[in-house]
Amino acid sequence: METPSLRLLGAHEVRARIGLISRQRVYQLAKRADFPQPVADLAQGKIWLADEIEAWLDARRIRLEPRPPADGG
Incomplete structure (x- = not known):
């Protein structure tokens, strides 16, 4: 049985993933209610699960996608 890998992101990786x-x-x-909770708070900073950050980004992308132009027909 294969153990799933655990991908973690620090603040630097999160900022790069979101867009620098x-x-x-x-x-x-991270203070927002809808942002994933960190899994740990280390001396170097907080760390998050990559899958949770990706899911948060995907949910925001859906809301932020531009609407198609209205048909002038």
């Missing part, structure tokens, strides 16, 4: 936002912005996002 600042480290401070990552921590501002």
Whole structure:
């Protein structure tokens, strides 16, 4: 039986994944109720599960996608 790998992201990886936002912005996002909770808070900073960050990003992408232009017909 294969054990699934656990992918973790620190603030640097989260900011790169979101789009090179600042480290401070990552921590501002972390205070939001809809942002995934960190799995640990280390001396170097918080760490998150990559799958949870990806799911959060996917949910936001759906809401942020531009609407198709209305048919002028």
